[in-house]
Amino acid sequence: MKVDKLLEQVYEPILPSLHKVEEEIVNRLSIDYDFPLKKYVSMGKRLRPASLLFMARAYTGLERGAIILATAIELIHASSLIHDDIVDEAQFRRDNLALNYRFGNSVAVLAGDFVFSRAIMATNELRNPDIMDVFLSSVLVMVEGEFLEEILKFEDRLKEDFYYKVIYKKTASLFEASFKLGALWRGMNSEVQETARKLGYNFGMAYQIIDDCEDLFSDTDSDISLEKITLPVIGALINSSNHHEISLDMELEELKRFVIENDGYEYALGKAKVFLDNGIKLLEKLPDRDVVENLENFYNYLNYKREEVLKGVLDASSA
Ligand code: FPP
Ligand code: MG
Numbered sequence: 001m002k003v004d005k006l007l008e009q010v011y012e013p014i015l016p017s018l019h020k021v022e023e024e025i026v027n028r029l030s031i032d033y034d035f036p037l038k039k040y041v042s043m044g045k046r047l048r049p050a051s052l053l054f055m056a057r058a059y060t061g062l063e064r065g066a067i068i069l070a071t072a073i074e075l076i077h078a079s080s081l082i083h084d085d086i087v088d089e090a091q092f093r094r095d096n097l098a099l100n101y102r103f104g105n106s107v108a109v110l111a112g113d114f115v116f117s118r119a120i121m122a123t124n125e126l127r128n129p130d131i132m133d134v135f136l137s138s139v140l141v142m143v144e145g146e147f148l149e150e151i152l153k154f155e156d157r158l159k160e161d162f163y164y165k166v167i168y169k170k171t172a173s174l175f176e177a178s179f180k181l182g183a184l185w186r187g188m189n190s191e192v193q194e195t196a197r198k199l200g201y202n203f204g205m206a207y208q209i210i211d212d213c214e215d216l217f218s219d220t221d222s223d224i225s226l227e228k229i230t231l232p233v234i235g236a237l238i239n240s241s242n243h244h245e246i247s248l249d250m251e252l253e254e255l256k257r258f259v260i261e262n263d264g265y266e267y268a269l270g271k272a273k274v275f276l277d278n279g280i281k282l283l284e285k286l287p288d289r290d291v292v293e294n295l296e297n298f299y300n301y302l303n304y305k306r307e308e309v310l311k312g313v314l315d316a317s318s319a
Pocket of ligand 1: 076079080081083084087088112116139142143144146147170171215
């Protein structure tokens with residue numbers, strides 16, 4: 001687990017449970033050979049398991065099942081990133097060499113499959129068809145999202161509604177499942193489960209938009225070179241009201257300038273704020289004060305990240 005000071009404070013009520021999730025992850029990734037698989041799963045921020053543990057109030061009991069589920073969710077996420085790095089031909093993941101880059105695609109495909117299978121096995125241990133249903137449905141949607149992203153035509157990549165569809169499927173759906181599974185595991189009624197799902201939706205959408213802004217803004221960006229048009233680019237196009245200003249053969253630096261000059265980051269990060277505000281508004285529907293408080297902090301953390309990205313952009317455009 002790799003979290004900054006602020007996130008560590010937000011995680012405070014669930015830290016003991018998160019540490020147990022870490023142990024579970026390590027135990028479940030042992031293989032009968034000396035291969036550093038755990039290393040590739042160990043550096044995440046654990047946002048999805050944390051979502052589940054907050055909703056499940058893991059600190060008040062019913063902890064074991066919530067920990068197994070949170071482990072399964074993180075393993076699914078980890079397996080998807082291993083496969084995503086193959087798809088993206090990534091060289092780095094979280095400041096390390098990407099598994100595909102270090103060991104080649106064959107090893108990476110199989111490593112991802114192994115982690116994926118471990119996740120399914122973990123969920124199966126709970127012997128609960130409702131949980132399995134939510135879990136597997138989100139996996140299917142996620143795979144579909146990544147698939148859709150790969151096959152979209154360039155013109156469709158420029159459309160805002162397609163962008164939302166893809167990020168909903170590939171990212172927000174797993175956050176939806178994480179929040180909902182927490183509520184389901186705790187035995188909350190269907191109304192609370194639905195609120196939990198929407199909380200995950202809004203958190204996940206905002207998270208991916210912020211991530212896409214960071215990706216394009218950072219020097220190590222790889223998205224655009226892979227023709228993945230993201231919301232800051234779409235926002236810049238909308239603001240410039242000229243859909244012919246970008247093309248596939250455009251240089252990355254030129255595209256970044258176009259985005260800055262047409263306030264594309266402001267557009268995208270403004271949309272992220274709408275998702276965050278929608279989520280915050282939903283909190284009042286939850287029955288437990290401690291859950292509301294914890295999730296408010298969790299949402300505020302993401303908004304803080306959003307503001308940091310925005311500040312970086314504003315500094316760069318005034319320089
Ligand atoms: C990261 O996107 C990728 C995802 C959120 C989803 C990946 C899904 C798959 C590869 C489908 C296969 C799924 C399983 C369960 C094996 P990104 O490239 O925008 O983010 P990044 O900057 O972190 O790479
Ligand atoms: Mg990627």
